[in-house]
Amino acid sequence: MTSLAPADGAARWVEADRLHLLHPQHHPADLADPILWVAGEGVDLIDAAGNRYLDALSGMWNLHLGHGRPELVAAAAAQMSRLAFATAYAGSTHPAVIALAERLAALAPPGIEAFFFTNGGSDATDSAIRTARWVWRARGRPDKTIILSRDLSYHGSTVGAASATGVAEFSDPFGPRLPGFARIAPPYPYRGLDGAGAAAALERAILDLGPDKVAAFIAEPVLGGGGGVIVPDADYFPRVREICDRYDVLLILDEVITGFGRTGRWFAAEHWGLRPDILQFAKGITGGHLPLGGIGVSAAIKRTLESVPAEARWWHGLTSSGHPVACRVALETIRIIADEGLVERSARLGARLLDRLRAGLADHPQVGEVRGLGLLAGIELVADRADRRRFPAAFDLAGRLRAALRAQGVVTRVVNDTLCLAPPLTIPEDRLDALADAVAAAIGTVFPSQS
């Protein structure tokens, strides 16, 4: 095997990286002072120099059980030895994918009955979009093709998912968006956009575009990678459901970040008794140990899929759909989340985290809002608390905060001037308290005269 030991020399790895690797959202400036991760242990990441950092975003919001869970390693090895791959196309099936679909049917919001698996979140978005359009065509309403989404959303980097994504940089530099997409404002309580107003914007958009043209509305329960942990008012999604029902618009809930206990429920839909037509998931389903995502569809959509002649079928598929190793690891991840009561733990520790953050940051003039749901939290910083003014881009708030957090032994992301926290659901309580204290200390370092 190729040696990947740090003894090979961190400098050599970094040089080879500069020469040959394109990173997600690549820019060479990011490599000015890169961190070379060589190991993960529990909730910690370890760099080539042996420094330990608390992985406060669980990797990319996905390592729900922390790093290197032996049960997941064993599940992967056992499945890889027994049946490394079998397709789910053309009448083929296998126990791992069947068992996962059955388990998900029991955990998903009521009404979600059947599942299709993808490699991750972006192709889950594309699968949801294609399915929504296909369904209306199969039901004899082929003009219903428009996908409504929201500003500040992130749904992925494939062409379809990026066309739905509500952050301009992620789509516009890559040429025109696909036709058949439109966007509206999300609720953003701290910035004066409430749930009733945002729901009214959805209804207006459907009426303006024509209910006979709109196929679906896609939304993250809590805006994440594009918005920076924005939690909606409690009445928003119930209103959205009513509006979607009124105009025959399918509701796609993108639970790629919020699924599998992240917000203190198995799925965030449960907070509002919400019944989506299509549910999207990825990330936490394997505890981030392998790539896997997918969609779940309602009984009504499943009936439509089953109602067409074979030649008019849902011609949608991916080579690795239902990959046996990923499915087996997902089953084991779900077993651990259930057996260890991690969903309830996420709710309990999330409240503890918010309390401690609020206590430590309440009087800080640059802290606009501390918000969250379960172990998903955001601290929105503002240049001026009175008028909620944002920082100029040249201030590089994200870069400064990241550096200050790193000095505190914490790694995480800053999105839209919001410091995001999503630690593993298994984080020990003393480490969680230390995280809240480290965040307050880091903010105090960036704004020294103020704290």
Ligand code: PMP
């Ligand atoms: N949807 C949401 C809500 C996401 O947060 C992400 C990734 N951050 C995606 C979709 C895309 O997932 P992936 O990066 O696995 O393609």
